[in-house]
Amino acid sequence: MKHPETLERERPGDAARPAPSQPPRTSVPETLYEKRKGVYPQKIDGRFRRFKWLVMAITLTIYYCTPFLRWDRGPYAPDQAVLIDLANRRFYMFGIEIWPHEFYFVAGLLIMAGIGLFVVTSAVGRAWCGYSCPQTVWTDLFQHIDRFIDGDRNAQMRLAKAPWGPAKIGKRALKWSIYLLISFATGGAWILYFADAPALLSDFFAGEAAPVAYATVGVLTATTFALGGFMREQVCIYMCPWPRIQSAMLDEKSLIVTYKDWRGEKRGSLKKAKKNPELYGDCIDCNQCVAVCPTGIDIREGSQVGCITCALCIDACDRVMGEIGRPRGLIDYATLEDCKREAAGEEPRPVWKTLLHPRTVIYFTLWAAIGFALLFMLGTRTHTDISAAADRNPPFMRMSDGSIRNAYTVKLRNMEGRPRDMEITLEGLPAAVMWTDDMPREQAASRLVRTVPEDATLPLRIYVVAPADSHEQDVTFHVLALDPQGEEDRATIRFNAPES
Secondary structure (H helix, E strand, C coil), X not given: CCCHHHHHHCCCCHHHCCCCCCCCCCCCCCCCCCCCXXXXXXXXXXXXXXXXXXXXXXXXXXXXXXXXXXXXCCCCCCCECEXXXXXXXXXXXXXXEECHHHHHHHHHHHHHHHHHHHHHHHHHCCHHHHHHCHHHHHHHHHHHHHHHHHCCHHHHHHHHHCCCCHHHHHHHHHHHHHHHHHHHHHHHHHHHHHCCHHHHHHHHHCXXXXXXXXXXXXXXXXXXXXXXXXXXXXXXXXXXCHHHHHCCCCCCCCCEEEECHHHHCCCCCHHHHHHCCCCCCCCCCCCHHHHCCCCCXXXXXXXXXXXXXXXXXXXXXXXXXXXXXXXXXXXXXXXXXXXHHHHCCCCCCCHHHHHCCHHHHHHHHHHHHHHHHHHHHHHHCCCEEEEEEECCCCCCEECCXXXXXXEEEEEEEECCCCCEEEEEEEECCCCCEEEECCCCHHHCECXXXXXXXXXXXXXXXXXXXXXXXXXXXXXXXXXXXXXXXXCEEEEEEEECCCCC
């Protein structure tokens, strides 16, 4: 006869049982991952929903239309207002032109974007996620298409459970075709930022664009179609790292979408509440806040990773409270600190005081300081630049007459949309003369003048000859633009000579 423990281990499902040293499980999970439950947000109207409409209209208009905006930069520069010109290594944004050596401007903007996200999160929670995040914008757009084709929440749920037939296949084909069209337009708009938009658009449909353009559109079409059309809230809950980061940035003084449980509990239907008004709170458990949520969460369970702070639950709850004659604001933008104060019968703080959180002020101050620094650097930069590099082998040459020659690669940069004459002089070696590969040595002089084409860098091979008694020291190439602006720049470098 087998031991009772042996019989226990041989029962069905023993592979899922814990080891003898572990406490017994109350239930055995069938899978490591929870199956996705479909989210079918209900249509709602309110101030936050209208604000989402406004943000969606603005962001999509900016994204799709910006490549077609024109900006006159003169006859020598592209006239596209926003252009990332990878071939010529330029970045244009209206009147601003960023060169490769000025990449710190782009780095500064990226840092500002990151800190700006901290500012928004510290002030109003995940408002970026709820209104302006591309995943949110395109998901919201696709959900409106769902309602247009399939109907509102209940109709969508019925259609999802219905067997496949001609009607369901037709609706799915129509809806997915619209998804695909929007996704294709999204990928197509992206590549227009990297070349002249009208020309690239014509070449693309004529089959004459570069292969990378078709590959990029294909990848972005597929990702937009999958992420916005099907994965939706899963991107926000599982793929995006920001919900995890924001938890370290929120505290009881942060303004977030909050359910005031002290006022809403105990939940009960309107009939029960009328019979026992002292027993039940304001929440009638209508689940409208859950029905309108684009990620399918229940805000009444508290702050959670799935809440993107879109505040549609506030619109839904306020509407219900208005219909049953109870005060609005059961779900509201509030801080946990103010909720405790309000529960105790005190007046909540004004919103402006809530926003003046020390951490928010610090983030905003840092963000503004970086912005002002970039603006100052942008306003004081010149459009003339020079760089120099010395030959490493040999570092110098002794000429037949005893003089010492060094060779340098000097680059003159003209950052304006017109050709400019530039004068090069050498400081630090008064008796030295210079010449380049395009001129004979007999014409060597202490001053060289070259014409630098518009919006270009002119490389020069410059030879510097100094008297025989010259010693090793730092010298400076000085460039002066010979135009009314008179911009100048300097590059200091080592002049090599034999030891004394």
